[in-house]
Amino acid sequence: MADQKELFRTLVAAAVNEYKAEKALAGDDVSVNAVRVEVPPKPEMGDLGVPMFPFAKTFRMAPPAIAQGVAHIIEEKHPEAAEIGAFSAVGPYVNVKLNKASTSVSILKGILSQGEAYGSLDEKGSKPLAGRKVMVEYSSPNTNKPLHLGHMRNDALGESVSRILKMAGAEVFRTNIINNRGVHICKSMLAYKLFHEANNDTPESLHMKGDHFVGQCYVEFDKYAKEHPEAAQQAEDMLVKWEQGDAEVRALWEKMNGWTLNGVQETYKRTGVGFEKLYFESDTYLLGKEVIAKGLADGIFFKAEDGSVRIDITSEVGTDKDGNNQSKVLLRKDGTSVYITQDIGTAIKRHEDWPYNQMVYVVASEQIYHFKVLFYILRKLGFDWAEKLYHLSYGLVNLPSGRMKSREGTVVDADDLIDALHGDALKAIQERGRDEDVGDADEVAEKVALGALHYYLLQVAPVKDMLFDPSKSLSFTGNTGPYLQYMGARIASILRKAEEQGVGVNADDEALALLTHESEWALIKELQRFPSLVAKAADSLDPSIIAIYLYDVSKAFSAFYRDCPILGVSGDDKTLAGARLALASCTLTVLKNAMHLVLVPYLDRM
Numbered sequence: 283m284a285d286q287k288e289l290f291r292t293l294v295a296a297a298v299n300e301y302k303a304e305k306a307l308a309g310d311d312v313s314v315n316a317v318r319v320e321v322p323p324k325p326e327m328g329d330l331g332v333p334m335f336p337f338a339k340t341f342r343m344a345p346p347a348i349a350q351g352v353a354h355i356i357e358e359k360h361p362e363a364a365e366i367g368a369f370s371a372v373g374p375y376v377n378v379k380l381n382k383a384s385t386s387v388s389i390l391k392g393i394l395s396q397g398e399a400y401g402s403l404d405e406k407g408s409k410p411l412a413g414r415k416v417m418v419e420y421s422s423p424n425t426n427k428p429l430h431l432g433h434m435r436n437d438a439l440g441e442s443v444s445r446i447l448k449m450a451g452a453e454v455f456r457t458n459i460i461n462n463r464g465v466h467i468c469k470s471m472l473a474y475k476l477f478h479e480a481n482n483d484t485p486e487s488l489h490m491k492g493d494h495f496v497g498q499c500y501v502e503f504d505k506y507a508k509e510h511p512e513a514a515q516q517a518e519d520m521l522v523k524w525e526q527g528d529a530e531v532r533a534l535w536e537k538m539n540g541w542t543l544n545g546v547q548e549t550y551k552r553t554g555v556g557f558e559k560l561y562f563e564s565d566t567y568l569l570g571k572e573v574i575a576k577g578l579a580d581g582i583f584f585k586a587e588d589g590s591v592r593i594d595i596t597s598e599v600g601t602d603k604d605g606n607n608q609s610k611v612l613l614r615k616d617g618t619s620v621y622i623t624q625d626i627g628t629a630i631k632r633h634e635d636w637p638y639n640q641m642v643y644v645v646a647s648e649q650i651y652h653f654k655v656l657f658y659i660l661r662k663l664g665f666d667w668a669e670k671l672y673h674l675s676y677g678l679v680n681l682p683s684g685r686m687k688s689r690e691g692t693v694v695d696a697d698d699l700i701d702a703l704h705g706d707a708l709k710a711i712q713e714r715g716r717d718e719d720v721g722d723a724d725e726v727a728e729k730v731a732l733g734a735l736h737y738y739l740l741q742v743a744p745v746k747d748m749l750f751d752p753s754k755s756l757s758f759t760g761n762t763g764p765y766l767q768y769m770g771a772r773i774a775s776i777l778r779k780a781e782e783q784g785v786g787v788n789a790d791d792e793a794l795a796l797l798t799h800e801s802e803w804a805l806i807k808e809l810q811r812f813p814s815l816v817a818k819a820a821d822s823l824d825p826s827i828i829a830i831y832l833y834d835v836s837k838a839f840s841a842f843y844r845d846c847p848i849l850g851v852s853g854d855d856k857t858l859a860g861a862r863l864a865l866a867s868c869t870l871t872v873l874k875n876a877m878h879l880v881l882v883p884y885l886d887r888m
Contacts, residue, residue: 286367286380287330288405290319290330290366291314291317292314293363293366296360297352297353297359297360297376298312298317298352299311299312300355301348301355304355305351307340307341309340316336319332320332320333320375322375322377327372328370328375328377329377329378329385330377330378330380331372331375331376332375332376332377333374334346334348334349334352334374335374344374345373349371349373349376353371365381366380366381367379367380367385383796383797384795385806386798386802387795390794390797390809390864391794393809393871394789394867394868400813401449401813401872401875401876403813404817405813410450410817411450411817411820412451413451414452414453415453415636415639416453416454416638416639416640417454417455417632417636417638417640417641417642418440418457418641418644419457419459419643420437420440420441420456420458420644421437421440421557422436422459422461422645423546424461424462425460425461425462425467425542426467426469426496426500427470427496427497427500428491428493428497428549429546429695429696431679431681433696434679434699434735436644436645437553438553438735438740439644439674439676439739442736442740442825443642443644443674443825444456445878445879446820446825446828447823449816449875449879450820455636457560457561458559459563459566460561460562460563462564463563463567464521465517465518465521467535467539468524469500469507469517470499470500470503471499471520472503472513472520473499473502473503474496474499474534475534477499477502483495484541485541491545491548491697492544492545493541493542493544493546493549494545494695494697496538496545497695499538503517553736553881554881563624566624566628568619568624569626569628569631570623570625570630571613571619571623572627573663574612574623574626577612577662577663578591586611589616590611590612590613591612591613593610593612593662594607594608595609595610595655596609598658599651599654599655610659621652622652622656622659625656626660626663629656629671633665637667638670641667641671642672642674643671644674644676645673645675646675646676646678647675647745650675653671653673656671657673672823674744674823675744675745676744676745677744677746677748678747679748680747680748680749681749682749682751699735700728700731700732700735703730703734703755704731707726707764711726720887726887726888729767729883729885730763730764730885732881732882733763733766733767733883734752734755734756736763736880736881737755737762737766737880737882738750738751738762740826740881741826741829741833743824743826744823744824761833765833766832766833766882767884767885768888769836769839769840770873770874770884770885771885771887772888773839773866773870776848777870780848780863783849785849785856785859785863787860787863787867788859788860788863789861789864793857793858793860793861793864794864796857796858797862799842801838801842801844801845801846802842802846802862804838805835806865809835809868812831812872812875815828815831828876828879828880831876832873832877832880835872835876848863
């Protein structure tokens with residue numbers, strides 16, 4: 283529909299200008315870019331529509347009157363419009379019911395020719411984000427525990443957004459800040475010294491992943507601290523030694539950090555998450571102090587009565603509950619940095635490393651205030667790229683059993699969750715008697731588990747809190763990842779069986795023009811929407827747009843396959859069957875491309 287959409291837009295713009303001239307109305311001519319094309323809410327109203335509201339003020343006329351006049355001009359003076367479709371005025375809109383035959387040919391030819399690239403080009407044949415350099419930060423694990431369900435939502439959002447931005451034409455640089463210092467890290471270290479050092483315990487000797495072992499130490503510290511009030515101070519003392527460079531403390535820190543990072547990297551590899559660069563808090567926590575000193579000298583910041591360095595943030599966040607101005611501490615009175623000091627320095631360092639024109643921080647909504655202040659400070663410091671900083675905040679992920687707490691050991695570790703989903707998926711495959719048909723049942727079960735997890739996490743808009751229900755996520759029917767994977771495998775099976783029966787894909791114009799059944803037309807229109815939704819998801823940084831679309835395509839294909847037989851035909855019907863196979867093939871291409879964007883692995887057998 284891409285070509286038809288542009289032809290429609292151009293034709294309506296010309297007709298609006300002709301109507302303006304006919305009525306001798308003042309003002310500049312309407313440009314093609316000023317014509318906004320929409321999809322009518324009901325199919326019977328048309329396939330595309332243009333609202334006349336934007337022209338009402340200039341023309342000093344009611345939008346329905348303008349629509350009537352423009353539609354009349356198209357009908358009377360533009361015979362070429364018949365090639366696009368049937369035009370009409372519907373209230374304040376000029377709508378068109380597209381010519382199904384020519385539009386089907388145009389859309390399907392485009393998908394067949396673009397293949398894996400389909401979805402990356404807008405209706406003008408350009409990549410909407412070409413030339414944009416976007417850095418995306420996500421995951422941000424702590425080295426005192428393994429990744430958990432909350433990280434899974436963060437990772438899925440960050441990786442999915444990165445893939446969507448890349449498909450839309452942006453150059454993407456994925457980063458990860460590893461939180462590998464601080465008192466919480468020392469708590470795990472102290473527990474190791476108390477409970478494991480004497481035995482020389484290691485992850486290998488205990489047959490555990492490194493991150494799981496260190497996380498166990500963190501839980502052990504919490505239990506220990508409840509009976510030993512001095513434990514908190516011991517952890518603080520260890521942090522002081524770390525900052526002083528104590529050799530013994532640093533050696534233990536490096537060893538335990540290594541255990542955690544090795545384990546986390548295994549989980550990243552398993553879930554398909556990756557990064558171009560890792561940043562470490564131990565390298566960045568002092569960054570920003572020089573920037574703050576210069577800002578103080580330049581009068582951007584001020585020294586408070588207690589000796590701390592601050593910035594007034596009232597203009598950004600408003601006054602406090604008592605009506606007083608608010609400020610943010612940037613350096614404590616003893617000259618030590620705070621967390622936001624590090625973030626200021628890290629943002630500047632990253633821009634020096636890879637000069638982005640947009641930076642996306644994927645961080646939970648609990649940090650909305652922090653990023654609002656951070657971005658304000660960077661703007662006050664005069665960095666033009668600070669205008670393009672964006673906090674992609676997301677809601678909490680809870681389980682039916684309630685909220686998770688790391689220190690109490692009630693967190694659902696990512697690996698354990700995926701293992702459980704994997705086991706349930708494998709059991710379902712075996713119960714359906716499909717373990718031999720699918721090939722490597724264990725590999726398929728792993729992909730089903732990942733598809734279930736990622737789709738469930740991404741189908742909800744990021745800003746919303748969500749409840750993750752493992753059993754619902756694994757359903758092979760309804761709005762789930764496994765259902766999408768099943769639909770992809772089903773189409774692949776149809777294509778294989780057709781080849782066995784000697785029926786091939788027929789992409790000739792004459793064959794594709796036969797696809798005018800309502801179910802065929804509904805599916806073709808769904809496939810046409812993909813590029814515009816990629817652009818929309820990239821602009822709004824919202825993968826749920828693609829996830830919801832995948833389910834819509836799957837439902838449209840199911841209806842098409844129900845109403846329009848493909849296999850078991852003969853004679854002249856083979857031409858139509860070949861065209862329907864082309865439509866099935868195009869659907870599979872779109873499903874695979876969209877599934878990749880939301881981290882749902884494709885399966886050709888299931």
